[in-house]
Amino acid sequence: MxxxxxxxxxxxxxxxxxxxxxxxxxxxxxxxxxxxxxxxxxxxxxxxxxxxxxxxxxxxxxxxxxxxxxxxxxxxxxxxxxxxxxxxxIQGRECDFHNIEEVKIAAKTLAVMHEATKGYDPPENSKLKSDLGRWPHLMDKRIKSLDKMRDMTRKKSAKTGFDLNYIKSMDFYKGLAQRALQMLQDSQYISICERTEKEKSFCHHDFTYHNIILDDVNDVHVIDFDYCKREVRAYDIANFMIKVLKRVKWNIEYANAILEAYNSIIPLYPEEYRVIFAYLLFPQRFWRLANRYYYNEVNWGQNTFNNKIEGIIKEQNDYLKFVEDFKKVYDQSE
Structure with a gap:
């Protein structure tokens, strides 16, 4: 060939x-x-x-x-x-997000990696990828799109199971999104972005189990940097936490373990917790699934879409309990 x-x-x-x-x-x-x-x-x-x-x-x-x-x-x-x-x-196995010890190893690896990203000047002929300062705008745009997708659904004469689930649950997730945006606007997000810009650091942007490869002695390789960009490290941390927590029924112990492990390598600044919390609050998975469904972004069957939205909706009680527990420990100012 x-x-x-x-x-x-x-x-x-x-x-x-x-x-x-x-x-x-x-x-x-x-x-x-x-x-x-x-x-x-x-x-x-x-x-x-x-x-x-x-x-x-x-x-x-x-x-x-x-x-x-x-x-x-x-x-x-x-x-x-x-x-x-x-x-x-790369030889090895994917990180097991149900195993709290492996999750801690991954969190420490993320911290070491973040430290090593500092001072990155991209090659001259490359295109700088950056989301610094963009998240208030992105959140606002996605909140508006939740309304837009509901309007699209209401106009449909024959509604699918996904459509009905979306209409039924959208207000709940829009409320979370608005709360997340408010929290980000009330945080020191912009000054954290400015510090990140000065440090010239970057994020992996897809730090999840299949990109974290462990060998027999638990040494870790991190692979697939296709989405890496200039970004506050709080994004990588929160994104990693969500990928773990959705698999363990939003167990606060795993969140604590991740933050403790990360802090044991490089301590987070107090103002970063509020930004992490804002990312944890924003219903990114719900928005992305609906976006894929209404704009035909992926070629999944009706059942797959409906099963996925029902899975997210089923987590609501566990998730709300987690949010309250997290707020008590890491953010008393809301």
């Missing part, structure tokens, strides 16, 4: 085995086991990601899926206008 031939030529390798694996390809080559991935964004963004990984390695955070360079010294192959990256195949 033309693609395989071009990958071999541009990366100067010989492919012995190629096997699809969860959206990527496993390769066995004459230069070891590799991961081949087709990238769905442009070369300038990819150079930002490449530069970010190289910056981490230079700062001592070496356990990342480092890109191999092509024969021209670029971190990609160009095949029929598609970009492909090649990296080492």
């Amino acid at each position: 033309m693609r395989e031939f071009e990958i071999e030529r541009q990366f100067d390798i010989k492919i012995e085995v190629i096997r699809p694996n969860k959206g990527i390809y496993y390769l066995k080559t004459n230069k070891g086991e590799k991961c081949l991935k087709r990238i769905n964004f442009g070369a300038q963004k990819l150079l930002f990601v490449y530069g970010a990984k190289e910056h981490l390695i230079k700062n001592g955070f070496t356990r990342v899926d480092r890109y191999n360079l092509n024969i021209d010294g670029e971190p990609y192959a160009l095949v029929n206008e598609d970009l492909y990256t090649l990296s080492e195949w």
Whole structure:
């Protein structure tokens, strides 16, 4: 095949085995086991990601899926206008978010990684990716879109199970979103963004179980930096917490364990807890699911969508209890 031939030529390798694996390809080559991935964004963004990984390695955070360079010294192959990256195949298992000890290991790793991100100047020909200062605007826009999607639903003559669940639960999630926005506006978010800008740090932006790979002695690799960007670290922490907490019925012990483990490496500033809380309050999963459904962003069946929204709605009581418990410990000012 033309693609395989071009990958071999541009990366100067010989492919012995190629096997699809969860959206990527496993390769066995004459230069070891590799991961081949087709990238769905442009070369300038990819150079930002490449530069970010190289910056981490230079700062001592070496356990990342480092890109191999092509024969021209670029971190990609160009095949029929598609970009492909090649990296080492990382051996190990995905982090188990039900296991509190592994969750603590992941939290400490996140802190070490954040420290190593500081001082990143992206390559000249790359495109700077940044969400600094954008979250009040993003939250406001998403609150408006919740209303817009409800209007779309009401106009439908034949309503699906998802539509009925959305109408029934939307006010609850809109209330959370408004509370989150108010909390962010009342926090020191902007000054935290300014500090982040000065530090020149960045976030992984998808720090979840399948990107946290543990080996037999619990050493950790962090992989897939495709979404990394300039961002306050509170975002990564809150996003990681949500990914863990939704799997353990919003058990406050896991939240405490994550924050304690993170703080044992780099202490958070007191004002960062309010920003973390705002992110935890914002119903990002509900908004994203509805957005995917009403704007046909993913090709899932009706049952899949309905099961997912019902799963989120079922969490409401556990979630509200968590919010109250979290507020008592970390935010008495609301």
